[in-house]
Amino acid sequence: MLNGLWEHTPFSFDGAHYSLDGTIVEPKPSSHPVIFAGGESEAGRESIAGFADAYVMHGGTLDEVRANVTDMNARSERLHGRPIAEFGMPAYVIVRDTEAEARRELERITTVDPDSPGYASFEEFQRNSKLSLELTRREYSVGTRGLRPDLVGTAEQVAERIHEYADAGITLLLVQASPLDEELERIAEQVFPLVPQRSLAAAR
Numbered sequence: 001m002l003n004g005l006w007e008h009t010p011f012s013f014d015g016a017h018y019s020l021d022g023t024i025v026e027p028k029p030s031s032h033p034v035i036f037a038g039g040e041s042e043a044g045r046e047s048i049a050g051f052a053d054a055y056v057m058h059g060g061t062l063d064e065v066r067a068n069v070t071d072m073n074a075r076s077e078r079l080h081g082r083p084i085a086e087f088g089m090p091a092y093v094i095v096r097d098t099e100a101e102a103r104r105e106l107e108r109i110t111t112v113d114p115d116s117p118g119y120a121s122f123e124e125f126q127r128n129s130k131l132s133l134e135l136t137r138r139e140y141s142v143g144t145r146g147l148r149p150d151l152v153g154t155a156e157q158v159a160e161r162i163h164e165y166a167d168a169g170i171t172l173l174l175v176q177a178s179p180l181d182e183e184l185e186r187i188a189e190q191v192f193p194l195v196p197q198r199s200l201a202a203a204r
Contacts, residue, residue, distance in 0.1 A: 034085060049075035054086035059145035062168050065089065069169035088172035092146035095186055099153040106152050146176040159194035
């Protein structure tokens with residue numbers, strides 16, 4: 001439907017959930033906006049490969065990311081004759097002067113009483129979510145599995161890890177941190193100079 005609105009004037013559409021009759025959207029975008037989508041169920045992945053340009057996955061290990069990239073590219077190749085244009089992934093980043101300091105901060109933010117109100121819905125979330133793998137309480141404390149990429153350590157260690165994810169196919173890294181302003185400033189000053197944008201672009 002969006003593609004039709006971006007490409008045709010007027011545009012009519014009659015689908016199972018939406019209907020348009022002679023709808024006009026102007027001005028048209030100068031280039032096709034990239035459609036991002038994420039999902040882990042079989043039906044979700046197949047649907048995304050059909051309509052989206054880019055796939056956003058949960059945080060994962062290098063092996064998990066490689067498997068996701070291979071799977072989604074194969075689906076897109078089958079449906080469109082081309083790979084997915086871009087792969088995004090969230091990751092919680094902790095940068096300190098030493099790895100030991102970074103690990104202590106990780107321990108501090110993830111040491112939470114499992115019986116606290118914040119975890120009251122954890123089991124229900126697990127039961128009702130079609131996830132591709134089991135989520136631990138520790139990972140749930142951060143969200144979107146941002147801890148799995150393990151971007152924790154010195155600036156050099158985190159940068160090297162980001163390079164590895166770029167080689168695995170990640171082109172967009174969604175940085176998680178807390179407190180956001182303070183940590184993002186540290187990441188921008190210490191890590192970004194070690195990870196030029198061309199490193200991620202080369203993985204496309």
